[in-house]
Amino acid sequence: MNDVLLIAVFALVGAAGAGLAGAVVLRLVRHRSVAVSLAVVAAVTVTAMLAGTLAVAQAMFLSAHDLWVVTVVVAMAALVSMATALVLGRWVVARSRALTRAARDFGEGGGFCAPAGTATAELAALTRELASTSARLDASRRRERALEASRRELVAWISHDLRTPLAGLRAMAEALEDGMAADPGRYHRQIRTEVDRLTGMVTDLFELSRIHAGALTLSPSRMSVYDLVGDALSGADPLAREHGVRLVGEDVAAVPVEVDGKEMTRVLANLLVNAIRHTPADGTVAVAAERREGAVVV
Structure with missing residues (x-):
């Protein structure tokens, strides 16, 4: 049991040294491509395994033959790991560059067109967000x-x-x-x-x-549509007489509404003035108001 504990301690010390060196390298290359970071991670993994093995061998827990066998196995694992990391890194970089080009076109005023092909979950989420932003813009x-x-x-x-x-x-x-x-x-x-x-x-x-x-403030109060329309008709009556137009407001129901009386009167007056100006002489401008589907329609 003591031998196993010692082997674990020596292996941990060797692997920790490799991991510390890998952390320093990752910090130095943090501004480089993600493919470089993936390659460093793969190299650190294999190096930590080899460093732990060498530490155990130096403590005479492994024979020279066993050390050689383990070194060859680790070397083969390193080759496979590095190749896998490089392939994965190139794929991520290619997808990122395609997304960058699409974002550049989007920034220059064109619509966002998502790159074809599969992507990682993070890049896919970024693609969806850019597409949503493009639609809103x-x-x-x-x-x-x-x-x-x-x-x-x-x-x-x-x-x-x-x-x-x-x-x-x-x-x-x-x-x-x-x-x-x-x-x-x-x-x-x-x-x-x-x-x-x-x-x-x-x-x-x-x-x-x-x-x-957005500086217009409204002060709504409860009042009758009949009174609002009546005030607007009274104000527009001189203009209607001048143009020979007859104003009719007989079909206005006395239903209550919550509005700003001053601004709503202005709205109705503008509508009436426009109607009078576009109505030929001897014509009629009729105003009606009724409750319809929970609202008051004028």
């Missing part, structure tokens, strides 16, 4: 393109809407300046109306910027 790019198109369209609409009142203001100012206005008071009232209209458009743009910036 693609959806984000589509949303960004849609937002950019909406911004361009909004700028075009704003330019068109601003051009008309500005041209009218310029014409009325020139008429007043040249003394060609038959009724200056009417011109002054019209200028004030156009200025109020421009002020409303600027206010809407400011509110839109607050919405996009």
Whole structure:
């Protein structure tokens, strides 16, 4: 029993020395390819076995013939281990390089295309994560393109809407300046109306910027849809009369909702103004509100 214990101690000391040397080598090559690390691990394993054997032999627990036999066996195991480590390392490196190329293409704006072939569990998990990230980024790019198109369209609409009142203001100012206005008071009232209209458009743009910036705070309260629609109809009635459009709000149910009254009134007013402007003279703009599937539909 004492001999077995001594053999174990000598073998442990020899193997520990080889393991310590292997740890130092692994630290030195930690920035190199994974194939090098795998080769070092295989070499450390075989070297630890050989070092333990040599330590036991030096303590005279093995004969020269037995030591030679064990050395030959360890050498053959070393050859097989090193070959296996190199093959495995080259396969992992090749898969990693393919994944790197796919990630590079993905980073340059293209979609992520997972490399063909099998991979280790870690590389497969990384591939799935990159594919998921690519899908999210693609959806984000589509949303960004849609937002950019909406911004361009909004700028075009704003330019068109601003051009008309500005041209009218310029014409009325020139008429007043040249003394060609038959009724200056009417011109002054019209200028004030156009200025109020421009002020409303600027206010809407400011509110839109607050919405996009996430700075718009809402204060919902319980109120009736009937009252909201009634206020919006009252506010849009002068514009409807000017365009010869009839407003109808008879089919509005008195159902309660939780909304911000000020902002919802603005929404309804904008919808009514757009409807009035796109409705021919002698036309009708009808508003209805009812409860449908747990919600209130206007």
